[in-house]
Amino acid sequence: xxxxxxxxxxxxxxxxxxxxxxxxxxxxxxxxxxxxxxxxxxxxxxxxxxxxxxxxxxxxxxxxxxxxxxxxxxxxxxxxxxxxxxxxxxxxxxxxxxxxxxxxxxxxxxxxxxxxxxxxxxxxxxxxxxxxxxxxxxxxxxxxxxxxxxxxxxxxxxxxxxxxxxxxxxxxxxxxxxxxxxxxxxxxxxxxxxxxxxxxx
Numbered sequence: 001x002x003x004x005x006x007x008x009x010x011x012x013x014x015x016x017x018x019x020x021x022x023x024x025x026x027x028x029x030x031x032x033x034x035x036x037x038x039x040x041x042x043x044x045x046x047x048x049x050x051x052x053x054x055x056x057x058x059x060x061x062x063x064x065x066x067x068x069x070x071x072x073x074x075x076x077x078x079x080x081x082x083x084x085x086x087x088x089x090x091x092x093x094x095x096x097x098x099x100x101x102x103x104x105x106x107x108x109x110x111x112x113x114x115x116x117x118x119x120x121x122x123x124x125x126x127x128x129x130x131x132x133x134x135x136x137x138x139x140x141x142x143x144x145x146x147x148x149x150x151x152x153x154x155x156x157x158x159x160x161x162x163x164x165x166x167x168x169x170x171x172x173x174x175x176x177x178x179x180x181x182x183x184x185x186x187x188x189x190x191x192x193x194x195x196x197x198x199x200x201x
Contacts, residue, residue, distance in 0.1 A: 003033060004169060007040035012049050019055065020062045027066020029090050029122040034063065035154045039172055042158020043165075052159040059151045063115075067125050067143050068136075074129025075136065082130065091123045099127040105194065108134050108142050115146035116183045150179070 011018045019041040026034040038059050045052035073081060081087050082096065102110045102124075111134060114124040125143075128134050134142075157175065161168035 003036045004040055004043075004172070007032075007037055008043050011040050011044045012047065015044070015050055016054065016058045020058050023059065023062025024066040024069075027063065027070050027122065027125075033118060034121075035118070035150070035176065036172065038151060038154035039158035039161075039168070042155040042160075043162040043168070045155075046159045046162030052155065055159075056152055056155045059155050060147055063147050063151060064140070064144060067121075067147075068140060070122055070125045071129040071136065071139050074126040075132065076129075078130055081126070087126070091126055095123050096127055096130075099124050100131060100133075103128070103131065103133045108138055111139055111142045112146045113183055113186070115143060115150055116179050153179075 007022070010022075019037065022030070022032060022037050023034065026032055026037060041050070041055045041059055042052060044050055045055045082091055099110070106113075110124060111128055114121045117124070125139075128139060153175065157171060158168070161171055
């Protein structure tokens with residue numbers, strides 16, 4: 001969890017622009033936890049360097065724009081972008097096929113779930129654009145609905161938990177586990193619903 005200390009120090013020096021920039025890069029696959037970045041943004045607001053409500057808005061803008069750029073890149077360049085060496089490391093053929101299968105099963109909800117899946121978010125969003133499984137408008141709305149859940153949780157956790165910084169690190173881990181379990185339950189629920197509907201048909 002050293003990332004939290006480093007990000008708090010960095011964000012303290014450069015404020016909203018640093019938070020926004022890091023979140024944009026997270027959308028491109030930067031190996032920095034997005035949730036920790038948002039928590040760090042909340043922490044510096046608690047320290048008086050920024051306003052927590054503006055930080056929430058900056059966080060929303062950062063994650064949504066980063067996601068939209070990745071999706072649009074896939075939509076614009078198609079399968080050609082998969083031949084790029086950098087992209088090929090993120091979206092392997094096996095991962096691309098896996099995401100395609102998930103879209104066949106769950107449709108647009110794959111985009112919703114991706115927001116809560118660190119490490120898979122960028123490959124899923126890029127694949128969604130490349131395969132044209134979803135329109136840009138529907139992608140943006142679905143991503144927004146997911147972000148409006150996750151972003152405020154992390155920003156305000158950082159803001160209200162900054163007074164107990166050591167405990168905050170534990171809360172982040174607990175939050176990550178809780179969100180992961182919720183996503184697993186929701187995915188299982190969707191799978192059962194689809195299975196039952198197909199069985200009845």
